[in-house]
Amino acid sequence: MKKMLKLALIAAAAATAFGASAQEFPAKDKTVTIVVPFAAGGPTDRVARDLAEALRKPLGVSVVVDNTAGAGSSIGAARVARATPDGYTLLLNHIGMSTMPALYRKLSFSVPNDFEYLGMVNDVPMTLIARPTMPANNMKELTTWIGQNKGKINLGNAGLGAASHLCGLMFQDAMKVEMTTVPYKGTAPAITDLIGGQIDLLCDQTTNTTPQIEGKKVKAYAVTTSQRLTTPALKDLPTLAESGLKDFNVSIWHGLYAPKGTPAAVVTKINDALKVALKDADFIKKQEGLGAVVITDKRIEPAEHKKFVAAEIEKWGAVIKAAGTFAD
Ligand code: ASP
Secondary structure, eight states: OHHHHHHHHHHHHHHHHHHHHHHHOSOTTOEEEEEESSOTTSHHHHHHHHHHHHHHHHHTSEEEEEEOOOGGGHHHHHHHHHSOSSSSEEEEEOTHHHHHHHHBSSOSSOTTTSEEEEEEEEEEEEEEEEOTTOSOOSHHHHHHHHHHTTTOOEEEESSTTSHHHHHHHHHHHHHTOOOEEEEOSSHHHHHHHHHTTSSSEEEEEHHHHHHHHHTTSSEEEEESSSSOOOSTTTTTOOBTTTTTOTTOOOEEEEEEEEETTOOHHHHHHHHHHHHHHTTOHHHHHHHHHTTOEEOOSGGGSHHHHHHHHHHHHHHHHHHHHHHTOOBO
C-alpha cells in the first residue's frame, strides 16, 4: 500500500513538472533548435535561418539552426523523430517528407505518425540550371545537347528523397534520357561543383539558385512551375511545360515539425509564433526576393499541414512507384 502511494506521488509530481514545463514553454534559459536535414548554405538551410530569425521575437528565446545532413533528409528527420518531445528540437523539411515514404524501403520513422505538425512555411519553385561552360543557351539548345550527349550527362542532387532528386527524376522521365545522378549532402555543395564544372545539370530551389543566376555563375533554362515567376532575376525564364515538357509542374514546400508527443500547449505556442513569423515584413521580403511565397492560407494550421502532407505522400508515391526508384 505504502509502495503504491509512493508511486502515485511520483507520477503526480512528474505530471505536474511536465504540465508546468509545457505552460512555461519556452523557458527563458533554453534554446530552440531547428534541425535542417541538408548541408549548410543550401536552400532549406536558407529558409531555416531566415525563419529562426523571425521566430526569435515571438518565442522570446534564442532559436538556432543545426544541420544534420545526408540521405535525402532522412537522417535529420530521424534525429527529430527520436528527440525529446519538449518543443526545443524542431525539424524544418521540404517535400522530402512526402517522397521518403515511397523511396525508402526501410525508414526508421513514420512521417504521418512520428511527428507533430506545426504549420507550413512557404512554397518554392525550382529552376533547371547548368554549369557555366554548358554550350546550350536556351531550352531548345539544351534539349539538342542532351540528345547528343546521352550516357555522358551528370545530374547533381541532394540524395534520394531530396527535391532535386524528385525534379531530376521527372526531368529524365520527360526527356526520356537517363543521366548519371551525383548525390550530395545538400544542393549547396552540388551548386559549388556545378559552378566548377564537375557536374552538368542541377534542378534546385530558387532560394539557392536566384543569387547564382543573378551573378551569371550558372546557366538557367527554365522554371519547374506551371506559371512563370515574377522575381526580377527569374521573370524571363520559360516554364518547362512551355518548353515542350508537357504538364511538368513541381513546386517545393517547407513545413515545421516537432517529435510526436510534444504537448498540445507547446504545439500551439510554436504555431502561434510561426503565424507571427510568417507576417514578419523582413522575412517576407527575403523570401520573395528568392522566388519563394510565404504561406498565408489554411496550411498554416497544424491539422491542414498534416492533411496536405498526407495528400502529397499519395501524389508523389504514385510518381515514384511508376519510376521504380527505391533505396534500402
Ligand atoms: N535543395 C535541396 C534538395 O534538393 C536540399 C537542400 O540542400 O536544401 O532537396
